[in-house]
Amino acid sequence: MTKQDFSTLKINSLPGPDDITRVQLKNGITFLFRPNMNSMSASIGGYIQAGSIYDSQDKLGLADFTSSTLMRGTKTQSFQEIYDSLESIGASLGIGCGPHTAGFGGKALAEDLPTLLKMLADVLMNPIFPKKDIERVRSQLLTGLDLRAQDTNSMANLGFDKALYKDHPYQYPGDGYIETIQAIQVKDLKDFHQKHFGPKDMTLVVVGPFEPGSVISLAEEYLGSWVNEGQPQAMQVPDMTAPEKTFQKHHVIDEKSQTDLVVGTIGPSRNWEGYYSALLGNSVLGQFGMMGRIGESVRKQAGLAYYAYSSLSASIGPGQWMVSAGVAPENRDKALDLIKAELKKFVDQPISAEELRDVQSNYIGKLPLSLESNAGVASALLTMEQHQLGFDYLRNYEKMIREITPQSILEAAREFLDPNRLIISSAGP
Amino acid sequence: MSLLETIPSIFLENGLEIKLKEIHSAPLISSWVWYRVGSRDEIPGKHGISHWVEHMQFKGTEKISSDEMEKSVARSGGAWNAFTYLDWTTYFETMPAGKIDLALELEADRMVNTTYDEKEVESERTVIISERQGRENSPGFWLSEALHNAAFRIHPYSHDVIGDQVDLESIQKNDLHRHYKTYYSPNNAVMTIAGDFDKDKMLKRITDLYQDIPAGDDPPRVNRPENPQRGEHRLTVEGPGETVLGNVAYHTPSASEPDFFPLLILDSILSGPQGLNLFGGGGITNKTSRLYKRMVEDTEVVIDIHGGLPATIDPYLYSLNFILHPNSTTDDALKILDEEIQRLQDTPPQADELKRAVKQTQALFAYGGESITNQAFWMGFSEMFANYEWVTNYLDNIAAVTPDDVQRVAQGYLQPKNRIVGIYHPHKKGNNNQ
Numbered sequence: 001m002t003k004q005d006f007s008t009l010k011i012n013s014l015p016g017p018d019d020i021t022r023v024q025l026k027n028g029i030t031f032l033f034r035p036n037m038n039s040m041s042a043s044i045g046g047y048i049q050a051g052s053i054y055d056s057q058d059k060l061g062l063a064d065f066t067s068s069t070l071m072r073g074t075k076t077q078s079f080q081e082i083y084d085s086l087e088s089i090g091a092s093l094g095i096g097c098g099p100h101t102a103g104f105g106g107k108a109l110a111e112d113l114p115t116l117l118k119m120l121a122d123v124l125m126n127p128i129f130p131k132k133d134i135e136r137v138r139s140q141l142l143t144g145l146d147l148r149a150q151d152t153n154s155m156a157n158l159g160f161d162k163a164l165y166k167d168h169p170y171q172y173p174g175d176g177y178i179e180t181i182q183a184i185q186v187k188d189l190k191d192f193h194q195k196h197f198g199p200k201d202m203t204l205v206v207v208g209p210f211e212p213g214s215v216i217s218l219a220e221e222y223l224g225s226w227v228n229e230g231q232p233q234a235m236q237v238p239d240m241t242a243p244e245k246t247f248q249k250h251h252v253i254d255e256k257s258q259t260d261l262v263v264g265t266i267g268p269s270r271n272w273e274g275y276y277s278a279l280l281g282n283s284v285l286g287q288f289g290m291m292g293r294i295g296e297s298v299r300k301q302a303g304l305a306y307y308a309y310s311s312l313s314a315s316i317g318p319g320q321w322m323v324s325a326g327v328a329p330e331n332r333d334k335a336l337d338l339i340k341a342e343l344k345k346f347v348d349q350p351i352s353a354e355e356l357r358d359v360q361s362n363y364i365g366k367l368p369l370s371l372e373s374n375a376g377v378a379s380a381l382l383t384m385e386q387h388q389l390g391f392d393y394l395r396n397y398e399k400m401i402r403e404i405t406p407q408s409i410l411e412a413a414r415e416f417l418d419p420n421r422l423i424i425s426s427a428g429p
Numbered sequence: 430m431s432l433l434e435t436i437p438s439i440f441l442e443n444g445l446e447i448k449l450k451e452i453h454s455a456p457l458i459s460s461w462v463w464y465r466v467g468s469r470d471e472i473p474g475k476h477g478i479s480h481w482v483e484h485m486q487f488k489g490t491e492k493i494s495s496d497e498m499e500k501s502v503a504r505s506g507g508a509w510n511a512f513t514y515l516d517w518t519t520y521f522e523t524m525p526a527g528k529i530d531l532a533l534e535l536e537a538d539r540m541v542n543t544t545y546d547e548k549e550v551e552s553e554r555t556v557i558i559s560e561r562q563g564r565e566n567s568p569g570f571w572l573s574e575a576l577h578n579a580a581f582r583i584h585p586y587s588h589d590v591i592g593d594q595v596d597l598e599s600i601q602k603n604d605l606h607r608h609y610k611t612y613y614s615p616n617n618a619v620m621t622i623a624g625d626f627d628k629d630k631m632l633k634r635i636t637d638l639y640q641d642i643p644a645g646d647d648p649p650r651v652n653r654p655e656n657p658q659r660g661e662h663r664l665t666v667e668g669p670g671e672t673v674l675g676n677v678a679y680h681t682p683s684a685s686e687p688d689f690f691p692l693l694i695l696d697s698i699l700s701g702p703q704g705l706n707l708f709g710g711g712g713i714t715n716k717t718s719r720l721y722k723r724m725v726e727d728t729e730v731v732i733d734i735h736g737g738l739p740a741t742i743d744p745y746l747y748s749l750n751f752i753l754h755p756n757s758t759t760d761d762a763l764k765i766l767d768e769e770i771q772r773l774q775d776t777p778p779q780a781d782e783l784k785r786a787v788k789q790t791q792a793l794f795a796y797g798g799e800s801i802t803n804q805a806f807w808m809g810f811s812e813m814f815a816n817y818e819w820v821t822n823y824l825d826n827i828a829a830v831t832p833d834d835v836q837r838v839a840q841g842y843l844q845p846k847n848r849i850v851g852i853y854h855p856h857k858k859g860n861n862n863q
Contacts (some may be wrong), residue, residue: 013455038454040795080726083716088785090702090792092713109792136729143732143752146671152566255669257562289499290487300495303552306560326563328555358504365506365525372455373799428566 014367015377017391021212025199025224032205032381033215036374042113042208043374044120045382047101049234050196052174059184061176065141066192067097072133074126079133082119091116095123097174100234100316102197107375110209114218117206121222124197129189141181148175152260153326155251155427160262160322163247164423169237170317198228205381207374240266240318242416248424259329259428263339264322267416270314270387274412276400278312278321281409283359284351285342286310286323293346294323297338304331304338316386321416329429336424344419350406364398433794433821436808441636443644444616448808448817449631450623452801458624459523459805462536463813465619466612467516468590469742470651477592478600478608480513481557485605486520487511488549490542493535495549501531508802513590516742517813518612523802526625530634536620537638540613545606554597561591568674568853569750571666576676576851579662580746584655614645619812623805655680655744662849670855673753675731675762679848681747684740685815690826691834692738692747692842697786698778698835699769700736700749704793705810705820706803713789719773720749724765730757742814746849747842759852773839777832787828794824 021033052063071093072079086093091108093116104124108116148154158173165171175181204223206215242265268278286294291309298308308325323343327335370376371394384393439447467479489495502509507524509532520539522532564570574589581587620639622631658680682688696703701715715721715735724731734751753762797803811819 039799041792041799080717080722083714087702087713087715087717088788090713090789094714107796109795136726139729139754139756140732143672143755146755147752150568150670150672253669257565258559289496289503299556300552303555304559306556306563326559328559328562358500361504362506365504365528366508367506368456368525369506369508369523372457372801 014371014394015380015391016395020381020391021216022385022391023216025220027199027224027226028202029199029219029223029226030203030385031216031219032203032385033210033212034207034377034381035210035212036207036377037209039209039374040110041107041374042110042116042206042210043105043107043378044116044204044206045103045105045375045378046202046204047103047382047386048124048197048202049100049200050102050192051098051100052172053099053169053235053237054192054196055172055176057172058180059188060172060180061141061174062184062188062192063102063196064097064174064176065137065181065184066189067095067102068141069129069134069137069189070095070123070127070193072137073128073130074122075128076126077122082123085115085119089115093119093123099170099174105375105378113206113208113210113215117218117222121226125226127193129186129193131186134186134189138181138184141175142178144175145178145181150253152253152256152258152427155253156260156262156425159249159251159425159427160264160423163249163425164243164264164266164320165240168240168318194228195230195232198231199223199226200228200231201234203382203385205378205385207378207381237317242266242418243421243423246420246422246424251425251427252429253427254429256429258326259332259426261325261327261332261335261424261426262322263336263422263424264320265416265418265422267312267319267321268314268412269317269319272314274408274415275314277404277408277412278314278416280356280359280363280401280404281346281351281413282310282312282321283362284355284409285346288359288362293342294339297342298325298335302334302338304328304335308335308339332426332428340419340422343417343422347410347413347417347419350410353406356404356406356409360401360404363401367394367397433824435821436817439632441615441640443640443642445639445642446619446812447632447635448619448621448812449628450804450808451626451628452623452804453625455801456526456625457523457801458526458529458622458626459521459802460529460532460536460622461519461521461620461805461809462540463517463519463619463621463809464612465516465617465813466518466648467514468588468592469515469585470612470648471585471588472651474596475600475604475608476588476596477557477590478596478604479518480590480592481553481597481600482605482609483511483513483518484553484557485545485550485609486539486543488546488553489544490538491544492538492542498535502535505531507532515586515590515745519809521802521805529624529626533634533638537642540615540618540639541642543609545602545609547602550602550605557591558594558597561594561597564591568666568668568670568672568855571668572674572676572851572853575664575666576678576849579664579851580678580680580849581655583653584743585651585653586655586741586743586745610645612648615639615642616644617648619809621805621808621812623808624801658847661845664849664851666851666853667856668853672855673759674853675751675753675759676748676851677763677766677848678746678748678851679842680744681738681842682744683742683814684819688838688841689740691830691838693827694783694786694830695773695835695838696736696738696747697789698782699773700734702786702789702793703737704790704797705807705823706793706797706800713793719769720766723769724751724762728761728765729754730762730765740814763850770839770843773836774843777836780832783830783832783835787824790824790827
């Protein structure tokens with residue numbers, strides 16, 4: 001029986017230079033916009049150079065705490081008034097914190113985009129950090145840290161970061177420690193905001209059913225007047241090399257049924273020349289189908305884990321290339337041996353031509369799905385901007401993926417993965 | 430096409446129900462096959478069998494191996510998965526439109542031809558036990574399990590979908606195969622497809638692929654309705670950690686009962702809006718809901734609170750989950766919670782609060798409607814406990830709720846004698862490093 005093709009759409013709907021608008025607002029904010037006339041809603045997103053790498057060691061968690069409290073009140077609106085405005089129209093706005101940037105994202109019905117942008121501008125520019133609200137958020141953060149201490153996955157990853165990024169700013173948890181969160185004062189939050197939040201190197205993206213001109217006017221109206229003369233340049237972080245030898249540590253959390261295991265090393269940054277080779281190679285290693293070779297070995301053949309996969313985390317600085325698995329405590333070492341064997345195979349021999357074809361088809365085929373929603377398009381635009389990929393990136397994507405070879409994947413794997421020099425972190429009973 | 434347009438069901442001669450919705454906004458198609466089987470159909474000794482059968486559906490058929498099944502979908506760039514719930518089990522593939530035929534063939538094949546190999550069953554046993562153990566690592570799992578056991582003495586909703594460890598250790602290949610053969614048949618399934626296709630062409634292809642699959646016998650149903658609760662149940666669960674968790678659950682009617690809609694508004698007012706979206710679309714925060722304002726902001730008795738009212742075939746639970754503030758007690762938290770419920774029982778909510786709930790629901794629909802996967806999900810999901818009109822009339826039914834309706838359901842259902850109060854108490858133990 002012949003395979004049927006049901007598709008009726010023949011248009012190329014991938015965002016590209018002809019439908020992405022990029023302008024600098026008068027204060028330097030980079031503003032991106034892409035229309036989606038089929039949609040009834042608007043998505044916004046963006047980032048400011050105010051991530052946790054700017055934390056001092058005695059106040060780890062300050063950047064995250066600051067992001068968490070921007071919406072607790074402004075010069076003209078209380079916490080309840082802020083959320084009343086948003087929730088009464090079914091809109092949402094959230095601000096979070098990563099290593100390099102504070103990121104924000106929001107959503108509203110198209111007619112409410114002005115309300116959403118106005119709110120974003122107010123909470124970014126005019127927060128007042130009310131004492132009572134700060135203490136409330138502090139309690140929430142401390143409870144979050146109590147829960148983290150009992151979470152095997154979080155603790156295994158925390159141990160991994162600490163051992164891998166020794167002597168590097170990435171070694172510290174963005175949400176800090178109990179004692180550092182307790183040490184943070186209202187003045188610290190105000191000072192951090194005053195210093196790091198501003199238009200310099202800020203990016204804002206809007207996707208929705210609008211004409212570019214009207215959206216640019218809105219962004220200019222609400223955010224164009226923001227100035228912060230003292231805002232520093234974005235901080236650069238040093239490069240890293242792989243650990244010199246294998247390091248293993250287990251963190252005991254009593255009375256847990258399962259152990260979480262993380263095994264890995266330094267990975268490429270997003271702009272590394274062989275990034276796409278590493279990306280496709282990682283898919284073969286621990287993603288494709290039911291979690292690639294790792295899933296086949298640890299889950300399917302040995303039945304040791306519900307989840308066992310590899311991941312590549314690549315951004316501005318040195319990334320991570322790691323394997324994660326949840327296993328019964330008595331099976332930890334058995335799973336570890338299987339993972340090491342797969343890593344060894346991965347750096348010893350090139351992947352097969354069939355494996356390459358599989359992951360190439362996968363990455364090319366899933367692109368439209370990732371761009372189905374306005375939020376998906378907004379996220380793609382931010383990635384293109386942050387890593388300077390060019391706005392023809394999505395349209396060149398297939399070509400880039402097709403150029404990857406088994407040899408280039410082997411070279412990328414050997415550049416980073418050494419089965420004899422791994423960080424092994426686990427948490428459980 | 431309107432997001433809420435009625436989609437008529439089409440039935441093949443073998444009883445397979447089909448719903449097709451053309452959406453030409455992106456070159457994607459999402460196809461779902463829903464089976465009317467879930468943990469509600471399980472008997473003692475076999476708790477967890479429906480979920481295990483779902484895992485076995487990825488083990489291959491005579492025609493296609495497990496390996497090839499996974500690879501063929503992944504090669505196409507498709508997203509696929511399966512879920513087992515209290516009332517249903519579902520399998521979906523969202524694919525580039527030109528590749529959906531693969532999913533249609535795959536689902537037709539595994540509707541009746543899944544291979545049950547002894548070795549695969551044993552390998553999957555440890556995987557599923559590992560899945561359960563992963564959940565056991567979360568204190569909330571133990572609390573939820575104990576609470577459901579207390580809430581349902583008779584009805585099978587007493588058991589979590591993952592099943593009991595003892596049953597997961599004893600269920601055998603023949604049990605799994607029997608369960609599969611009993612519930613996986615075209616007359617016990619609904620197929621819902623949304624996306625970039627021509628309806629006539631799609632229906633012809635589905636007919637070609639599915640019409641020769643023989644209908645099965647009508648599957649047996651566990652019919653054990655729960656008796657009304659005669660007084661409040663309180664329970665505690667102890668375990669590691671530093672944080673006290675609470676779960677207060679009230680018995681509520683099924684999703685097809687008229688009172689379900691006033692209860693949705695009540696939930697929105699008390700603990701914030703919830704949507705039907707399973708795939709993206711985003712949610713709306715609940716910072717201005719009555720319980721959040723009073724318990725988190727005004728009195729600081731809890732760190733966070735949220736509610737949930739799942740849509741089910743039989744009467745189920747409206748749950749309020751909270752994380753206790755370290756400086757507070759569970760009595761403090763329950764006292765404030767009861768005061769807020771009493772307020773709703775004494776005085777109908779303001780019209781403004783209802784208006785806001787309607788607007789929030791409209792927004793959640795608009796967000797979710799952007800996803801073709803959600804669109805296909807809604808069609809099948811609603812058929813499992815009511816019908817698609819339940820979704821298409823959802824906004825109208827929400828808008829028709831009056832303040833008096835909300836007060837009435839608050840008075841009727843949110844009574845102490847109708848609830849279970851579960852508290853997780855940590856019995857602090859130290860951690861150390863090795």
